[in-house]
Amino acid sequence: MKSDTITDLVDYGFIGVLLLMSVIALWLILERYFYYRHVDLRSFKEKEELEIALGENLTMIASIGANAPFIGLLGTVVGIMVTFVTIGQSGLVETKEIMVGLALALKTTAGGILVAIPVVWLYNMLGRKAEILVAQWEMMKRRGEI
Numbered sequence: 001m002k003s004d005t006i007t008d009l010v011d012y013g014f015i016g017v018l019l020l021m022s023v024i025a026l027w028l029i030l031e032r033y034f035y036y037r038h039v040d041l042r043s044f045k046e047k048e049e050l051e052i053a054l055g056e057n058l059t060m061i062a063s064i065g066a067n068a069p070f071i072g073l074l075g076t077v078v079g080i081m082v083t084f085v086t087i088g089q090s091g092l093v094e095t096k097e098i099m100v101g102l103a104l105a106l107k108t109t110a111g112g113i114l115v116a117i118p119v120v121w122l123y124n125m126l127g128r129k130a131e132i133l134v135a136q137w138e139m140m141k142r143r144g145e146i
Contacts, residue, residue, distance in 0.1 A: 006082050007104065014075030014108045018068060018115050025064040025119045028057045029126065036129050041137045042146055050137050054130040058123065065119035072112020079105025 036054070044050040083101030087093060140146050 007079070007086075007101070010075065010078050010082055011104060011108070014071065014078070015111055017071055018075075018108070018111045021064050021068055021071070022115045022119070025061055025115070028061050029119070029122050032057055032061070032126050036126070036133060039133060041133065041140060044137060045146070047134065047137065047141075050134060051130075054133055058126060058130070061119060061123045061126070065116050065123055068115035068119065069109070069112040072109040072115075075108025075112070076105045079108060 039053070041050070044053070080102060083098065083105060086101065087098060137146070
C-alpha cells in the first residue's frame with residue numbers, strides 16, 4: 001500500500017469521524033432545542049420527572065464536545081507517524097515533504113477543535129435553558145398552577 005493511500009485513509013478516516021460526530025451533535029442539539037421550546041411544564045407532577053425529561057441527550061452532546069479534540073489529536077499523532085514512516089522508508093529527508101506531511105496531520109486537530117467549540121457552547125446554552133425551565137416549574141408549583 002502506498003504512503004499516499006495510507007495518508008488519505010488517515011485524513012479521511014479521522015475527518016469522517018469528526019464529521020459524523022458533528023452531525024450527531026447537531027441532530028441532538030436541535031432535538032433538545034425544539035423540545036425545550038414546546039415542553040408543557042404543567043404535565044410534570046414531580047420535579048425529578050421534569051429534570052429527567054430535560055436532561056435527555058445532554059450527556060451525549062457533552063461527550064461529543066469533550067471528545068472531539070481528542071479524536072482530532074489522535075488523527076494528528078497518526079498523521080505525523082505516517083509522515084515519519086514515509087520519510088524513513090524513502091530514505092530522503094526533504095524539508096518540503098516533512099512540512100507538508102505535518103501540516104496535513106495538524107488539520108485533524110483543527111477539525112476536532114472546530115467541532116468541539118460550538119458543541120460545548122450550545123451544550124452550555126441548553127443546560128442553562130433546562131435550569132430556567134426547572135425554575136419556572138418550581139414557581140408555577142408554588143403558585144398552585146400545577
